[in-house]
Amino acid sequence: MKKLGPSLLLIVFCLWLVPQLAWGATTVARYGNKGEKVQEVQAMLSQLHLYRYDIDGDFGTQTLAAVKKFQKQSQRPQNGIVDAQLYKILSRKSGLDFARYRKTWVMEATGYSAHDPGCTGYTSTGLPLHRGIIAVDPLIIPLGTQVYVMGYGKATAQDTGGAIHGNVIDLAFNSRGEALQWGRKMVRVYIW
Numbered sequence: 245m246k247k248l249g250p251s252l253l254l255i256v257f258c259l260w261l262v263p264q265l266a267w268g269a270t271t272v273a274r275y276g277n278k279g280e281k282v283q284e285v286q287a288m289l290s291q292l293h294l295y296r297y298d299i300d301g302d303f304g305t306q307t308l309a310a311v312k313k314f315q316k317q318s319q320r321p322q323n324g325i326v327d328a329q330l331y332k333i334l335s336r337k338s339g340l341d342f343a344r345y346r347k348t349w350v351m352e353a354t355g356y357s358a359h360d361p362g363c364t365g366y367t368s369t370g371l372p373l374h375r376g377i378i379a380v381d382p383l384i385i386p387l388g389t390q391v392y393v394m395g396y397g398k399a400t401a402q403d404t405g406g407a408i409h410g411n412v413i414d415l416a417f418n419s420r421g422e423a424l425q426w427g428r429k430m431v432r433v434y435i436w
């Protein structure tokens with residue numbers, strides 16, 4: 245039996261490697277993946293009302309079902325894999341272009357509402373308190389800044405608070421129950 249020469253082995257290896265590299269370079273997220281890109285996909289699907297679960301960064305069965313729904317709506321093969329092209333379409337349709345955010349922070353986030361003890365129902369900038377407003381340390385995030393808080397959604401920095409210092413934010417909710425349900429979490433904050 246003849247031995248394969250080094251050049252033939254190299255050719256076989258390259259033929260095997262090219263599809264592996266091409267597949268890996270275009271896949272953004274798929275079933276079983278975990279991490280920030282999965283959170284971004286879940287957030288975009290949530291914005292489109294296709295995903296109604298926690299944005300936890302775990303590409304499980306609910307995320308898979310939502311991706312397939314979006315693929316069906318977009319008239320694309322329903323394989324459940326988010327490639328670079330599908331990610332771009334998701335970004336455009338959801339209005340969440342995570343590549344355009346100028347800064348990201350990991351911050352501690354608590355919830356509050358106009359119905360909390362000691363709360364006047366108005367922000368420090370004079371606006372009525374409602375979902376979509378966050379309290380910030382203005383030295384970290386200037387008032388008026390548009391942000392996206394993973395798991396909460398789009399918001400504007402329109403309030404401050406005595407306990408808000410450094411990498412801590414307070415997320416406004418429409419009811420005390422919602423604020424208590426949120427609790428205290430570490431979240432990624434995208435700043436425009």
